[in-house]
Amino acid sequence: MIFNMTLLCEMVSIGIFTGAMYALMALGFSLIWGILNLFNFGHGGLYMFGAYLTWVLVSQLGMNLILSIFLTFIVMFLMGMFIEVLLIRPLGKYRGRDEWMMGTVVVTLMVAIFFEAGALSIFGGNFKTLPSLIDKVLQIGSFRLSYQMIISFALAVFLIWVMWRFLKSTKSGLAMQAMSQENEGAQMVGINPSFIYILTFGISAAFAGTAGSLLAPIYNIYPGVGWQAFGKAFVVVMIGGLGSISGTIYAGFLLGIIESFSNIFISVKWTPVISFVFMIFVLLVRPKGLFGIKEG
Amino acid sequence: MLEVEQVDVYYGNLNILKKLSFKAQPGEITAIVGSNGAGKSTILKAIAGFVPVRLGKISFKGQLITAKQPYQIVDLGISLVDEGIKIFPYMTVIENLMLGAYKKSAWANRTDSMKKVFHLFPKLSERSNQQALTLSGGERRMLGIARGLMSQPDLLMFDEPSSGLAPIMVTAMFEAIKNINAEGNSILIVEQNVWESLSLAHAGYVIENGKNVIQGKGEDLLGNDEVKAAYLKV
Numbered sequence: 001m002i003f004n005m006t007l008l009c010e011m012v013s014i015g016i017f018t019g020a021m022y023a024l025m026a027l028g029f030s031l032i033w034g035i036l037n038l039f040n041f042g043h044g045g046l047y048m049f050g051a052y053l054t055w056v057l058v059s060q061l062g063m064n065l066i067l068s069i070f071l072t073f074i075v076m077f078l079m080g081m082f083i084e085v086l087l088i089r090p091l092g093k094y095r096g097r098d099e100w101m102m103g104t105v106v107v108t109l110m111v112a113i114f115f116e117a118g119a120l121s122i123f124g125g126n127f128k129t130l131p132s133l134i135d136k137v138l139q140i141g142s143f144r145l146s147y148q149m150i151i152s153f154a155l156a157v158f159l160i161w162v163m164w165r166f167l168k169s170t171k172s173g174l175a176m177q178a179m180s181q182e183n184e185g186a187q188m189v190g191i192n193p194s195f196i197y198i199l200t201f202g203i204s205a206a207f208a209g210t211a212g213s214l215l216a217p218i219y220n221i222y223p224g225v226g227w228q229a230f231g232k233a234f235v236v237v238m239i240g241g242l243g244s245i246s247g248t249i250y251a252g253f254l255l256g257i258i259e260s261f262s263n264i265f266i267s268v269k270w271t272p273v274i275s276f277v278f279m280i281f282v283l284l285v286r287p288k289g290l291f292g293i294k295e296g
Numbered sequence: 297m298l299e300v301e302q303v304d305v306y307y308g309n310l311n312i313l314k315k316l317s318f319k320a321q322p323g324e325i326t327a328i329v330g331s332n333g334a335g336k337s338t339i340l341k342a343i344a345g346f347v348p349v350r351l352g353k354i355s356f357k358g359q360l361i362t363a364k365q366p367y368q369i370v371d372l373g374i375s376l377v378d379e380g381i382k383i384f385p386y387m388t389v390i391e392n393l394m395l396g397a398y399k400k401s402a403w404a405n406r407t408d409s410m411k412k413v414f415h416l417f418p419k420l421s422e423r424s425n426q427q428a429l430t431l432s433g434g435e436r437r438m439l440g441i442a443r444g445l446m447s448q449p450d451l452l453m454f455d456e457p458s459s460g461l462a463p464i465m466v467t468a469m470f471e472a473i474k475n476i477n478a479e480g481n482s483i484l485i486v487e488q489n490v491w492e493s494l495s496l497a498h499a500g501y502v503i504e505n506g507k508n509v510i511q512g513k514g515e516d517l518l519g520n521d522e523v524k525a526a527y528l529k530v
Contacts, residue, residue, distance in 0.1 A: 171403070178384050178395050184346070185382030190370030190399040190447060243386075293386060 019256025028204030044226025050209025080205025241292020396446030
């Protein structure tokens with residue numbers, strides 16, 4: 001393997017791009033786990049729904065890509081809220097007991113399977129693709145990077161930044177953090193848990209769906225695509241640590257870069273293995289994840 | 297102001313509170329005392345909405361609050377203070393206090409409330425940007441009380457404020473409670489420390505095994521022979 005600057009730059013750029021996507025995917029998953037104590041098996045399904053929704057808007061309804069992504073965000077936010085109220089809220093009385101774990105796993109898994117089956121029957125199993133907004137490629141010397149990736153990257157970073165500001169500087173954002181750290185204490189200061197749960201689910205679904213949306217013009221869309229996203233989200237949260245938003249973000253980028261290096265220097269086939277091995281290594285050294293707070 | 301009438305609380309099949317009744321009047325310090333296991337913490341948890349009431353009524357300012365949720369009870373003006381266990385560990389002292397003023401009517405006044413609270417607990421203002429988990433046990437307790445005050449409650453409830461404290465701290469704690477009451481806050485405390493609480497209280501209720509035993513003015517109860525024999529080792 002001949003080392004060259006162009007290759008390194010491309011590797012790092014793709015790594016950072018992928019990292020931003022991973023962070024975006026993992027944030028929602030992390031929030032639900034930390035705040036609702038829920039392992040959302042349906043997270044990948046929401047990612048997939050966002051991807052297909054954007055595909056429908058752009059290729060079937062002729063909508064502009066950026067507008068479609070925006071609309072997808074809103075629709076997914078509402079969908080998240082609906083799922084919480086209709087499917088998760090009824091389980092609320094089991095919170096803190098064994099039935100909670102069982103019940104939520106079953107329900108979220110059902111959502112995932114339902115979405116996947118639905119996508120399969122509506123769209124079929126063939127890969128769908130979306131045209132890029134800008135078909136051109138940025139070229140500096142022999143270094144090439146598609147403009148579509150840059151656009152998706154910029155939007156992802158923007159969303160992550162907005163989420164960060166929301167959590168740290170708004171009343172509801174602080175309330176979400178409080179619920180995640182000390183549920184009963186949060187209720188003791190007058191925070192309404194139902195409101196926070198609905199908000200969290202809405203945000204999580206919106207971010208998952210938008211991640212699918214942003215990647216729609218770059219990768220293939222198929223009914224099972226959500227499981228990959230789900231797997232990545234899980235690994236990122238485990239590496240970054242539960243309960244830490246900054247941890248999730250750093251871990252996303254870290255994983256993106258590691259995978260990028262693995263793809264080039266080892267082989268694409270080995271990358272999933274490398275990711276898992278890295279995750280296990282991190283957990284052995286720091287069981288709570290790199291920045292983790294809560295127990296997994 | 298607060299009326300607890302014939303309240304029964306169960307944990308599973310275990311009857312913790314049996315027809316418990318008492319009142320807390322505005323502006324006063326009301327103390328509920330008894331030995332360990334008498335069900336004291338359960339009383340406050342039931343009032344705050346964390347534990348269900350099987351029989352009986354709890355009303356506050358004329359409104360029935362028995363089946364309400366914890367956040368609704370905070371909105372109505374009752375604030376629960378524990379030993380500082382339920383503070384937000386990874387948030388700073390300031391963030392903890394700000395969240396104390398979460399309820400709508402208190403949020404607008406949060407800057408003023410924070411000033412008042414820092415005046416009352418100077419130690420906390422020294423640590424204002426530190427993460428709550430770095431605070432010592434005593435400081436966490438202060439933070440818990442301060443956070444409770446941030447909601448500008450009509451009734452502040454203390455759950456065993458002296459538990460686990462060294463004797464000097466116990467005196468300081470009751471001194472602080474006295475001052476908070478002097479500022480016009482109504483206080484309900486539940487305590488094992490019978491002597492200090494009854495010395496401070498305008499109204500006292502002695503409970504045993506979840507049941508009312510005797511009640512009266514704090515100072516009167518201190519002079520009561522039964523109370524003396526059972527609790528004051530006289």
